[in-house]
Amino acid sequence: MRIVGVMSGTSVDAIDAVCVEIQPSLQAGAPLQVQLLGAKTRAYPPQLRQRILEIAGGEALTLPELNRVDDAIAAAFAAAIADVAAGRPIDAIGSHGQTVFHRPPSGDRLGYSLQLGRGEAIAALTGIPTVSNFRAADIALGGHGAPLVPRIDALLLRHERERRCIQNIGGIGNVTLLPPLSSSEAVVGWDTGPGNLPIDLAACRLSGGKLSYDKDGRWAASGTPHHPLVDEWLEGEFFQQRPPKSTGRELFSAAYLERCLADCAAAGLSDCDIMATLTELTAVSIADSYRRFLPAPPDRVALCGGGIRNPYLVQRLQDHLDPIPVVTTAELGLDPDLKEAIAFAVLAYLRLHQIPGNLPSVTGASHGCLLGELHGDKNRHNVPQLLALC
Structure with missing residues (x-):
């Protein structure tokens, strides 16, 4: 067809x-x-x-x-x-x-x-x-x-021996764990939390509407993440909740961003540090959800979605998942965009x-x-x- x-x-x-x-x-x-x-x-x-x-x-x-x-x-x-x-x-x-x-x-x-x-x-x-x-x-x-999408990931991207995570980074992030075909383990997946959404909203807010996103992650890369704030944000109810779980703009909204910006102001962060900290939230929330909820680490993580166009975000995720290799689904034969x-x-x-x-x-x-x-x-x-x- x-x-x-x-x-x-x-x-x-x-x-x-x-x-x-x-x-x-x-x-x-x-x-x-x-x-x-x-x-x-x-x-x-x-x-x-x-x-x-x-x-x-x-x-x-x-x-x-x-x-x-x-x-x-x-x-x-x-x-x-x-x-x-x-x-x-x-x-x-x-x-x-x-x-x-x-x-x-x-x-x-x-x-x-x-x-x-x-x-x-x-x-x-x-x-x-x-x-x-x-x-x-x-x-x-x-x-x-x-x-x-995990149903389709299982049909198209499952491997005979390799244990894979397929991580989409769109406005919201979501993951599919694909056990090897030789395993009887179930395919699982869930929304990991924020993807590009808070980063895009912050770029627009901090630029006075001149930018709709942080091109190539350059703004964030010029700053330094404030890790205590990221740790504090990760104490939120959604991040603690066990799968199955889903989320969207209703949680990670403009109002959520304003609360994050208030925390950043209290910590005395510059705009570039704010962008770095929000980008870090996305990267750490993905890696943290793997550690919390996966029965065992994957052999490989393959990315798709708009987040792959943010090299700084991808590098931060690789740093947090090291030594697990982080690639895109292009290496598995499926266009990540x-x-x-x-x-x-x-x-x-x-x-x-x-x-x-x-x-x-x-x-x-x-x-x-x-x-x-x-x-x-x-x-x-x-x-x-x-x-x-x-």
Whole structure:
């Protein structure tokens, strides 16, 4: 099957779209073969991105406004799909949508997660069957609905003998532990905490809005981390909580940053030291979660997500994990910038083949289940309308 996977992460940087061809593998232990045919990144219109950030930040909105933003995101996703489809016949779309709210389960209360950019609108705009709303079924079974990518990591990146951690550093960080194929140990994973989000928010705040991120980690690299503050922040409830666990902007928000900045001011830190300390929080929170919650250290850590473009952050993580080698998923044969979008193409493939897409050992759901809702006519392909979106 030829499937387009499309998503935008917590940082709301842009929409990533990939076109992949997926087929069962003839090789034992490798259930799927995934060939990347094309990839495109499409920026949100600036006003729409700003509105998404406001909504994700907790700003109130009316139901008509929610509908308008929902449809605008769907249209932006459809345009990204048109970019990557490039006239190719497409069998299906797997769309993660744009997360604007995520609440983990607590006690007897089910979790809740809202992704805008409704699949039925994408299916109508493109004329291609669309699978969306991937998190809801897992949440209904008591799970977190996150992270979902570990299922795909297990399908594509597990090794016969090597024990691997696949660490995504997006706005939020999440990890997948992949035991060797020869082991009976379960695949596990969880959100490790902040990724790029507090660093990006601080860059914007401290630069007076001139910067949206710390390019190459240069600002942080010019400072010195304040380790006592990092240790204090790591005493927070989320970092102490055992997996399964998930988080998002609701916790690591602008309000969280303001509390961190107040602590930094009390400690007399300069702006470059603040950036170094927040970057250190991301690196240490990842390494600390490994020590706390992994049954045994990995043989290798492979990174993906936007954080790989911050050499200072990657080096700090390597320092904290030494002597475990830290590489990117490119060394394992999977593009680290596109892995998340590829994952939702594969999740759509699983849904279309009636194969459970969640891992209860990761999400905490009571059992495996089909993920995603299917929209559109599987026999209808509106190529002219799709091309018109470009």
